[in-house]
Amino acid sequence: xxxCMSCMGExxxxxxxxxxxxxxxxxxxxxxxxxPAAAATDDVQVSVPAEPVAPAARPKLAAVPAAxxxxxxxxxxxxxxxxxxxxxxxAPEGGDPEATHVTVPGSGVGIVIGRGGATxxxxxxxxxxxxxxxxxxxxxxxxxxxxxxxxxxxxELAAAVEVLLLAGEKGGACECRALVRLGRGSGxxxxxxxxxxxxxxxxxxxxxxxxxxxxxxxxxxxRLDACAVSGPLAGLRRASVLRLAAxxxxxxxxxxxxxxxxxxxxxxxxxxxxxxxxxxRVGGLIGSRGSTVRSxxxxxGGHVLVDCIPAGAGADVAATLVxxxxxxxSDVASLVSGAVADAAELxxxxxxDDATQAARAAVRAGKTQAAADPAAASAATGGDTAVIMFRPxxxxxxxxxxxxxxLAPVSLAAERVDVAVYGLTDDRVRDALLSAHRGGAxxxxxxxxxxxxxxxxDAAWLAERGVLVREAPGEADGRLFHHKVILADGRVLVTxxxxxxxxxxxxxxxxxxVTSHPxxxxxxxxxxxxxxAAAGDGGDLMAPPPDTGAALVTAGPSAGSAGIVGAESVFFxxxxxxxxxxCSYVGSASSSLRVAALTITSDRVREELKRRLDAGVDVRVLxxxxxxxxxxxxxAWLSEQGVPVRVPPPGDDDSSLFHHKVRNAQRSDGTAGxxxxxxxxxxxxxxxxxxRTAAPPAPQFLxxxxxxxxxxxxxxxxxxxxxxxxxxxxMAGPRIAADFATEFDELWGAAKxx
Numbered sequence: 001x002x003x004c005m006s007c008m009g010e011x012x013x014x015x016x017x018x019x020x021x022x023x024x025x026x027x028x029x030x031x032x033x034x035x036p037a038a039a040a041t042d043d044v045q046v047s048v049p050a051e052p053v054a055p056a057a058r059p060k061l062a063a064v065p066a067a068x069x070x071x072x073x074x075x076x077x078x079x080x081x082x083x084x085x086x087x088x089x090x091a092p093e094g095g096d097p098e099a100t101h102v103t104v105p106g107s108g109v110g111i112v113i114g115r116g117g118a119t120x121x122x123x124x125x126x127x128x129x130x131x132x133x134x135x136x137x138x139x140x141x142x143x144x145x146x147x148x149x150x151x152x153x154x155x156e157l158a159a160a161v162e163v164l165l166l167a168g169e170k171g172g173a174c175e176c177r178a179l180v181r182l183g184r185g186s187g188x189x190x191x192x193x194x195x196x197x198x199x200x201x202x203x204x205x206x207x208x209x210x211x212x213x214x215x216x217x218x219x220x221x222x223r224l225d226a227c228a229v230s231g232p233l234a235g236l237r238r239a240s241v242l243r244l245a246a247x248x249x250x251x252x253x254x255x256x257x258x259x260x261x262x263x264x265x266x267x268x269x270x271x272x273x274x275x276x277x278x279x280x281r282v283g284g285l286i287g288s289r290g291s292t293v294r295s296x297x298x299x300x301g302g303h304v305l306v307d308c309i310p311a312g313a314g315a316d317v318a319a320t321l322v323x324x325x326x327x328x329x330s331d332v333a334s335l336v337s338g339a340v341a342d343a344a345e346l347x348x349x350x351x352x353d354d355a356t357q358a359a360r361a362a363v364r365a366g367k368t369q370a371a372a373d374p375a376a377a378s379a380a381t382g383g384d385t386a387v388i389m390f391r392p393x394x395x396x397x398x399x400x401x402x403x404x405x406x407l408a409p410v411s412l413a414a415e416r417v418d419v420a421v422y423g424l425t426d427d428r429v430r431d432a433l434l435s436a437h438r439g440g441a442x443x444x445x446x447x448x449x450x451x452x453x454x455x456x457x458d459a460a461w462l463a464e465r466g467v468l469v470r471e472a473p474g475e476a477d478g479r480l481f482h483h484k485v486i487l488a489d490g491r492v493l494v495t496x497x498x499x500x501x502x503x504x505x506x507x508x509x510x511x512x513x514v515t516s517h518p519x520x521x522x523x524x525x526x527x528x529x530x531x532x533a534a535a536g537d538g539g540d541l542m543a544p545p546p547d548t549g550a551a552l553v554t555a556g557p558s559a560g561s562a563g564i565v566g567a568e569s570v571f572f573x574x575x576x577x578x579x580x581x582x583c584s585y586v587g588s589a590s591s592s593l594r595v596a597a598l599t600i601t602s603d604r605v606r607e608e609l610k611r612r613l614d615a616g617v618d619v620r621v622l623x624x625x626x627x628x629x630x631x632x633x634x635x636a637w638l639s640e641q642g643v644p645v646r647v648p649p650p651g652d653d654d655s656s657l658f659h660h661k662v663r664n665a666q667r668s669d670g671t672a673g674x675x676x677x678x679x680x681x682x683x684x685x686x687x688x689x690x691x692r693t694a695a696p697p698a699p700q701f702l703x704x705x706x707x708x709x710x711x712x713x714x715x716x717x718x719x720x721x722x723x724x725x726x727x728x729x730x731m732a733g734p735r736i737a738a739d740f741a742t743e744f745d746e747l748w749g750a751a752k753x754x
Contacts, residue, residue: 098148098181098184098411098432098435099130099146099147099148099156099181100146100147100148100153100156100157100159100160100178100179100180100181101144101145101146101147101178101179101180102144102145102147102160102163102164102176102177102178102252102256103142103143103144103145103176103177103178104142104143104145104163104164104167104176104249105141105142105143105167105170105174105249106136106141106142106143107141107170108166108167108168108169108170108249109133109143109167110170111166111167111169111170112133112145112163112166112167113133119166120133123159123162123163127149127155127158127159127162128149128155129147129148129149129155129156129159130146130147130148130149131145131146131147131148131159131163132145132146132148133145134146142174145160145163147159147160147163150435150438150439151438151439151440153180153181153182153184153192153263154260154263156180157180157256157257157259157260157263158260158270160178160253160256161253161256161257161260161272161323162302162303162323164176164249164250164252164253164256165249165250165253165302165303165305165321165323166303167249168248168249168250168253168303168305168308169303169305174248174249175220175245175246175247175248176245176246176247176248176249176251176252177243177244177245177246177252178242178243178244178245178246178252178255178256179241179242179243179244180196180241180242180244180256180259181240181241181242182195182196182240182241182242183240184411184439188263188264190360190363190364191263191264191360192263193240193363194262194356194359194360194362194363195259195262195263195351195356195359196224196240196242196259197224197359197362197363198262198351198352198355198356198358198359198360199222199242199244199255199258199259199262199351200222200223200224200242201355201358201359202351202352202355203218203219203221203222203255204222205355207352207355208255208258208351208352218246218251218252218254218255218258218349219244219245219246219251219252219255220245220246220247221243221244221245222242222243222244222245223242223243223244224240224241224242224243225240225241225242225243232384232385232386232492232514232515232516242259244256247309248308248309249305249308250305250308250309250319250321251308251309253272253321253323254272254274254309254321254349255349257272257323257348257349258272258349258350258351259351261348261349261350261351262350262351262356270302270323270324270325270326271323271324271325271326271329271348272321272322272323272348272349273321273322273323273324273329273332273333273346273347273348274319274320274321274322274346274347274348274349275319275320275322275336275343275344275345275346275347276318276319276320276343276344277318277320277340277342277343277344278318278342279307279318281318281340281341281342281343282306282307282318284339284340285306285307285320285336285339285340285343286306287339292335292339293306295335296322296332296335296336296339299328299331299332299335300322300323300324300325300328300331300332301324301325301328302322302323302324302325303321303322303323304320304321304322304323305320305321306318306320307319307320308320308321309321320336320343322336322346329346332346333345333346384515384516384517384563384564385513385514385515385516385517385563385564385731385733385736386405386513386514386515387511387512387513387736387739387740388402388405388406388496388511388512388513388514389402389509389510389511389739389743390402390498390504390505390506390508390509390510390511390512391509392506392507392508392509394506396506399505399506402505403428403505405514406486406494406498406505406512406514407428407429407432408514409486409487409488409489409492409494409514410432410433410436410486410488411432411435411436412488413436413441413488413489413492414440414441414489415441415442415489415490416441416442416443416444416487416488416489416490417433417436417437417441417442417443417444417486417487417488417489418443418444418446418485418486418487418525418528418532419433419443419444419445419446419447419485419486419487419500420446420447420472420481420483420484420485420528420531421445421446421447421448421483421484421485421499421500422447422448422451422480422481422482422483422484422499422713423447423448423451423454423457423499423500423501423504424445424447424451424452424457424458424459424499424500424501425454425456425457425458425500425501425502426458426500426501426502426504426505427458427502428502429458429500430458430461430462433445433462433467434462434465434467437462437465437466437467442468443462443467443468444467444468444469444470444532445459445462445467445468445469445470446469446470446471446472446481446483446528446531446532446535447459447469447470447471447472447481448471448472448475448480448481448482449471449472449475449481450475452469452471459471470532470535470536471535472531472535472725473531473534473535473538473539473541474541474725477541477723478723479541479573479723479724479725480723480724480725481724481725482713482714482715482720482724482725482726483713483725483726483727484496484497484498484499484500484512484712484713485524485528485727487521487524487525487528490521490525491516491521492514492515492516492521493513493514493515493516493517493520493521493524494512494513494514495512495513495524495711495712495713495727495729496510496511496512496513496711496712497510497511497512497700497701497711497712497713498510498511498512509648509747511700511701511711511740511743513711513729513731513736515563515564515731517563517564517567517731519567520564520567520569520729520731523569524569524727524729527543527569527571527727530543531725541573542573542574542575543571543572543573543574543578543725544571544574545574545575545577545578546568546570546574546577546578546581548577548580548581548584550568552568552584552585552588552708552730553565553566553567553568553708553730553731553732554566554707554708554732555707555708555732555733555734555737563733563735563736564731564732564733564736565732565733566731566732567729567730567731567732568581568729568730569727569728569729569730570582570727570728570729570730571725571726571727572714572720572721572724572725572726572727572728573721573722573723573724573725573726578721579602579604579605579721580604582605582710582714582721582728583604583605583608585702585704585708585710585730586605586608586609586612586702586704587608587611587612588704588705588708589612589617589619589704589705590617590705591617591618591705591706592617592618592619592703592704592705592706593609593612593617593618593619593620593702593703593704593705594620594622594702594703594740594741594744594745595609595619595620595621595622595702595716596621596622596623596700596701596702596744596747597621597622597623597624597700597715597716598623598624598627598700598715598716599623599624599627599628599630599633599635599715599716599717600621600623600633600634600635600638600716600717601632601633601634601716601717601718601719602634602716602717602718602720602721603634603718604721605634605716606634606637606638609621609638609643610638610641610643613641613642613643619643619644620643620644620646620744620748621635621638621643621644621645621646622645622646622647622648622744622747622748622751623635623645623646623647623754624647624648625647625648628645628647628754635754636754639753639754644753645753645754646748646751646752646753646754647751647752647754648747648750648751649750649751649752700712700714700715700716701740701744703737703740703741703744704737706734706737706738706741707732707733707734707737708730708731708732708737709730709731709733709736709737709740710728710729710730710731711728711729711731711740712726712727712728712729713726713727714726714727714728
C-alpha cells in the first residue's frame with residue numbers, strides 16, 4: 001500500500017517499537033495550561049481566597065443558594081451543562097483528565113517517593129493504582145500528583161489520602177487543592193456524583209467539620225462542575241468534576257476520606273480517625289524525640305499527623321489524624337488517650353447522613369425528571385453537534401483542550417468504542433483507548449495496514465494489551481484506508497479531516513465534527529461493521545452507492561436549529577455514484593460556495609465549480625500552497641478560469657498541512673477477536689497518487705449557500721473517488737455552516753492569491 005498524499009507530510013517518530021517508545025520522546029514540550037474559568041450558573045461554589053490567609057481570618061463557607069443547589073441537582077442528573085463541553089475543559093494544572101489530582105509541597109515529595117522509589121512503588125502495588133508526580137510549579141513550591149485506577153474512584157481516593165498524609169509528615173500546614181472526576185463508568189456513577197454533591201453542600205452549609213469540633217472546618221472551598229453532559233455527549237455517561245481547596249494536607253485528607261466513606265457500600269477498607277486536644281497537650285502526643293507518635297504509627301500500621309489542621313476562628317484544639325485499618329482502631333485509641341488525658345475519642349471523618357441522603361434523592365429526582373422530559377437536555381445544551389477546529393497557531397494548551405473535546409466520547413463511553421483511522425501515533429489517543437478498554441468498554445480499532453506497521457504506530461501496542469485491532473482490507477490492491485472515525489456507545493460520531501497523530505492536532509489545519517445525530521451515527525456504524533467484517537474474513541470492498549435520485553439534504557424550515565436538520569453519508573469506494581453525489585451538492589449552490597481543500601485533481605469537481613461560477617455563484621477556493629504546482633492539480637486551471645483561489649499563510653512548522661476534510665466514526669456490536677497486526681505483507685502495487693510528494697494538509701470542507709456543510713476524509717481527487725476507503729458527511733444546519741464559514745472567512749482574509 002502507498003502513502004496518503006495528504007497525510008504523508010506528517011513526520012513519524014523515530015523508529016523504535018511502539019511499546020518501548022516513551023511518550024516524552026514523541027511529544028513537544030507543552031506550555032502550562034491555566035485553570036479554566038468556572039461556570040457562572042451550572043455549579044455550586046464558594047470563593048477561594050486569592051492568597052492563603054491566617055486561620056483566624058478565614059471566612060466561613062457561604063450557604064448554597066436554593067437556585068444554585070437546584071442547578072447542581074439537575075447538573076448531576078445530566079439535564080443541563082455547558083454549551084462548551086466538557087465543562088471546565090478537562091484537567092487543569094496539566095493533570096490527567098481521567099485521574100484524581102492533588103497538590104503537595106515540594107518538600108514532601110521525597111517521602112512520598114521513598115528511598116529508591118520504594119514507597120511509591122509499594123503504594124502502587126498494594127492499591128493497584130498508577131501514581132505520577134508532576135513537575136514543580138513555577139509560581140509556588142508545590143507539585144501535582146495524579147492517581148489513577150481503571151475502575152475504582154474509591155481506590156484513587158484511598159491512595160490520595162495516603163499521599164497527602166505521607167507528604168504532610170514533612171510539614172502539611174500549606175494550602176492544598178484537589179480535583180476528583182466522578183462518574184467515570186465504575187457502575188456507581190449516580191452514587192459517586194451524589195457523594196460529591198453531598199460534600200459540596202455540607203461544606204457550604206458549615207456542617208462539614210472535625211468530629212466534635214465545629215470550629216475546625218475541612219475545606220476553604222468546594223465546587224462541583226458538569227463534565228461532558230451537554231451537546232452531542234448528553235447521551236453518554238454522566239460525569240462531574242469536584243474541585244476542593246483546604247488549608248492543610250491533613251484537612252484535604254479528611255475531606256477525601258469523607259467522600260470515600262459516602263461512596264457505595266464496601267468502598268472503605270481503612271478508617272481516617274480524628275482526635276483533638278488542647279494545644280498545650282500536643283507534646284504528649286509527640287513524646288520524647290517523637291517516641292509516642294512513632295509507637296502510634298506502628299500500632300496503626302498507617303500514618304499519624306499531630307497538630308496538623310489550622311484551627312478555625314476561636315478554636316482551641318490541636319487536631320491529630322490517624323490513617324489506620326479498622327481492626328487496629330481500639331489499640332490506637334488506647335495509645336492516644338494514654339498519651340493525652342483530655343484527647344477526644346477517635347472518630348471517623350464522614351459526611352453528615354442528612355446531606356448524603358438529600359444528595360442521593362436529588363440525583364434520583366433529576367433522573368426521573370430527565371426521563372419525563374428528555375427534550376430538556378437538548379434545549380439547554382445547544383444542539384446535537386459540535387465543530388472543533390485545529391490550527392498551527394493555537395497555543396499548546398488550547399490545542400490540548402480541543403483534543404480532549406475530540407476524545408471526550410472515548411472517555412465517557414460505557415459500552416463500546418469503534419475507531420476507523422488512517423494513522424494512529426498519538427499516545428494521548430492511545431492511552432484514552434486503553435483506558436476505555438480497561439474500564440469495560442469493548443474497543444475495536446480498524447487501521448490502515450501500512451500505517452499500523454510504521455515506526456511509532458500504536459496499533460500493535462494496543463493489540464498487545466487486549467484491544468481488538470484489525471488491519472483494514474484492500475492493501476494488496478493499493479487502496480488507502482483513509483477514514484477518520486470514532487464512535488461511542490452507538491450514540492456519538494466523531495469524524496473530520498484529522499488523523500490521530502500529534503502532528504495533526506498541533507501543526508495542521510484540521511476540522512472535527514462531534515455529533516449525536518441518530519441517522520449519521522447509524523450510517524457510519526453500519527459502514528464500520530461492514531469494514532470490520534471484511535477485515536476479518538474477507539468480503540466486498542465496495543461500499544453501498546448513494547441514491548443519486550434522492551433529494552439533497554437542506555436546512556428547510558428549521559433554520560433556527562442549533563444542530564443537524566438533515567444529513568447524508570457517502571462512503572467510498574462506491575463506483576461513479578459517489579463523486580456524482582458530491583458534485584450534486586456542489587451544483588446545488590445558488591448564492592455562495594466555499595471550498596477548502598488540500599488540492600483538486602478531479603476533473604468532474606473542477607468542471608462543476610466552473611459551472612457554478614458561470615451561473616453567478618460566489619465561488620471561492622482555499623487550497624494548500626505546495627499542491628498548486630503538483631502534477632495533475634487543477635488549482636491553476638481554476639484560477640485561470642476566474643475562480644478565486646487562495647493559499648493560507650505557512651505555519652511555524654514547514655510540515656504544517658492544510659488538511660481540512662472528513663473524519664467519521666462508526667460503532668459496532670460484535671466482539672469477535674481480530675487477527676494480530678501482521679508484521680509484513682507483500683509490497684503494494686505502485687499508484688500515481690501514492691508516488692506524489694507530500695505537502696501540508698488542508699482543511700477539507702465545502703459550505704453551500706451558508707446552509708449545508710460537507711466534510712470528511714475525502715480529498716477532491718480521482719483516486720479518492722475510485723480506489724480509497726473514504727467518507728463524506730453532508731450536514732444541513734445553519735449554525736454548523738456558520739462555524740465552518742467563519743473558519744473559512746478568517747483563513748481567506750489571511751491568505752494570498754494563487
